[in-house]
Amino acid sequence: MDNNLSFCIVGSGTAGLVSALTLRRAFETSDITVISSSKIGIIGVGEGSTEHWREFMRECNIPTGELIENTSATHKYGLRFENWTTHTPDYFHSIGGVDEIYAHGLFATYAGFIDAGKLITSQTSSVGLVQNKIGRRNIHMTTNQFHFDTNKLNDYLTGLCFSRRIKFIDAEVDSIELDSETGEISSITTTHQGTVSADFWLDASGFSRVLMTKLGNTEWESFSPYLLCDSAIAFPTESDPNGQIRPYTRARAASSGWVFEIPTQERRGNGYIFSSAHTTVDKAIEEVETMTGYKVPENPKTFKYDAGFLKKQWVKNCVSVGLASSFVEPLEATSIGSTLVQLKMLIQNVASYTKKSSKMQLAYNKSITETMTNILTMIRLHYVSDRRDTQFWVDQAAMPLNSELQELIDLWSEKAPSRYDPYQEPNVMFHVPHLVHVMQGQGLLPKEPSLLALDRLNLRQKVNMEMDTIRNGRHNHELIDHKLGLLEINHLDEEYKQ
Numbered sequence: 001m002d003n004n005l006s007f008c009i010v011g012s013g014t015a016g017l018v019s020a021l022t023l024r025r026a027f028e029t030s031d032i033t034v035i036s037s038s039k040i041g042i043i044g045v046g047e048g049s050t051e052h053w054r055e056f057m058r059e060c061n062i063p064t065g066e067l068i069e070n071t072s073a074t075h076k077y078g079l080r081f082e083n084w085t086t087h088t089p090d091y092f093h094s095i096g097g098v099d100e101i102y103a104h105g106l107f108a109t110y111a112g113f114i115d116a117g118k119l120i121t122s123q124t125s126s127v128g129l130v131q132n133k134i135g136r137r138n139i140h141m142t143t144n145q146f147h148f149d150t151n152k153l154n155d156y157l158t159g160l161c162f163s164r165r166i167k168f169i170d171a172e173v174d175s176i177e178l179d180s181e182t183g184e185i186s187s188i189t190t191t192h193q194g195t196v197s198a199d200f201w202l203d204a205s206g207f208s209r210v211l212m213t214k215l216g217n218t219e220w221e222s223f224s225p226y227l228l229c230d231s232a233i234a235f236p237t238e239s240d241p242n243g244q245i246r247p248y249t250r251a252r253a254a255s256s257g258w259v260f261e262i263p264t265q266e267r268r269g270n271g272y273i274f275s276s277a278h279t280t281v282d283k284a285i286e287e288v289e290t291m292t293g294y295k296v297p298e299n300p301k302t303f304k305y306d307a308g309f310l311k312k313q314w315v316k317n318c319v320s321v322g323l324a325s326s327f328v329e330p331l332e333a334t335s336i337g338s339t340l341v342q343l344k345m346l347i348q349n350v351a352s353y354t355k356k357s358s359k360m361q362l363a364y365n366k367s368i369t370e371t372m373t374n375i376l377t378m379i380r381l382h383y384v385s386d387r388r389d390t391q392f393w394v395d396q397a398a399m400p401l402n403s404e405l406q407e408l409i410d411l412w413s414e415k416a417p418s419r420y421d422p423y424q425e426p427n428v429m430f431h432v433p434h435l436v437h438v439m440q441g442q443g444l445l446p447k448e449p450s451l452l453a454l455d456r457l458n459l460r461q462k463v464n465m466e467m468d469t470i471r472n473g474r475h476n477h478e479l480i481d482h483k484l485g486l487l488e489i490n491h492l493d494e495e496y497k498q
Contacts, residue, residue, distance in 0.1 A: 004030045005350065008188070008196055010173055010211055011204030012036035014047065014150070015322020015339045017157035019202050021060045022343045024164045026351070033167045033196060035188075040172075047148045047269070048076055048249050048262050048330075050337035050429065051095070054144035062160070064140050068486060070156040072265040075134055075247040075482060076145035077126060079332065081441060083253040085385045091441035092121040092129070092248070093332075095433050101462055105418040109470065110436055111450035112463035114416070121437050124470055128479040132244045136478035139485050145333075147249065149264045169193050173205075176214045182355050184317040185211070200350060201318040209310070209324045217315045221372070223307040226380050228396050229257045229329050230307070233284055234271040235300035239263070245483045251331060252291065253385075255279065256392040259288055260330065265486055273329045276304065278392040309372040314361040317353075319346055326372055331382060334375050337429050341371055345427055367427045374428035377405045378435065384409070384442050408435065409444055416450040
């Protein structure tokens with residue numbers, strides 16, 4: 001008896017290819033087909049990952065050196081936020097190790113830094129970060145995150161798919177055929193390539209949502225009540241003329257949104273995420289050129305969006321992934337990360353899937369709602385700012401907070417953060433340490449709760465010793481220029497020297 005499922009993925013952007021490779025890793029003997037059209041381009045000019053990427057590499061047997069060489073990848077040790085507030089105009093979000101001091105769940109060392117008025121990231125991250133230097137020891141293995149050239153990443157992942165018996169069909173979806181009894185997709189008709197059948201389908205077709213639209217599944221949960229940005233321009237520029245490559249993403253607050261810079265080995269991916277109610281594309285381009293000092297190429301990629309997610313991401317035997325399932329501004333590189341979170345939840349369900357299944361779809365959609373709520377909480381947090389210098393920042397300050405963020409701000413106004421606070425579930429992208437780093441940068445963590453907790457739990461001496469250990473450890477390693485380090489692919493852990 002053959003219990004294998006056959007899979008078909010519509011779309012071959014990052015989400016589609018990552019899905020194909022993950023499915024191949026999980027379902028070793030299944031037929032997997034990717035349908036995409038060579039006429040359809042890729043949106044991105046550069047992409048950044050979250051720490052979920054390292055686990056994906058490990059599970060799918062992707063060597064670090066090979067990835068770096070083939071995708072012009074660079075190290076990403078975090079995000080640098082510039083001018084998001086007036087009180088802390090320059091801070092990082094970069095999660096390193098979290099202390100293991102026995103403190104009844106309290107993040108004791110975090111509490112120590114908060115009490116001391118020191119930014120957690122600046123006290124725990126590499127001393128060479130702002131000088132564009134990285135640790136020499138175990139180079140390329142000390143970060144879980146990377147920046148990629150989007151087109152090169154696509155080519156590399158496509159090649160991996162070919163080598164792992166994943167079939168590609170160059171076509172567009174014309175129509176779908178539904179099973180008369182179950183209402184599931186039984187096959188699709190393509191342009192020029194005939195009919196394709198499969199047991200399970202993934203819609204990775206981006207904003208067009210080809211399969212979900214044909215299934216009539218279009219109900220969208222919009223984040224527009226909380227976020228003003230709804231437009232973007234994206235364009236590449238040459239690498240920094242000084243020859244340096246930053247090991248982090250820049251996110252610079254602007255008059256009507258924010259400007260990003262994603263460094264790859266050969267160029268930089270740039271963009272302006274903005275509110276169309278507060279500026280135009282032409283004015284946004286002019287502002288970017290003034291802020292950065294470089295010329296925006298003619299005809300940059302532009303698009304409008306409604307931040308949010310598809311309410312039902314799993315319908316019958318079809319699941320949406322990537323941009324087909326959700327889009328939130330790329331402030332914390334949520335696109336790739338959320339896709340990997342989706343796939344982890346999906347596979348454990350699909351492994352037991354039959355045509356009679358219905359409850360797992362409900363559970364999956366509920367989990368995805370939790371994931372997206374967590375993402376909204378993180379993104380909305382960045383806009384809790386004291387800036388009032390332009391109408392955008394005045395209007396954004398008047399926008400409501402989602403209830404989950406408001407509850408977290410209220411909670412941490414009374415107590416020091418702990419590992420038992422909300423957002424520790426495995427299906428969320430941003431856990432308490434992530435939220436703590438950004439909340440401190442945005443000026444929302446008072447000192448008093450941490451002071452009281454450290455004193456009442458008699459942790460002051462232990463925490464001071466731990467803070468000294470961390471401080472010494474930050475200086476106790478050899479540094480190398482990030483750009484030079486990228487050339488030393490041979491210095492990898494033994495498992496990749498094959």
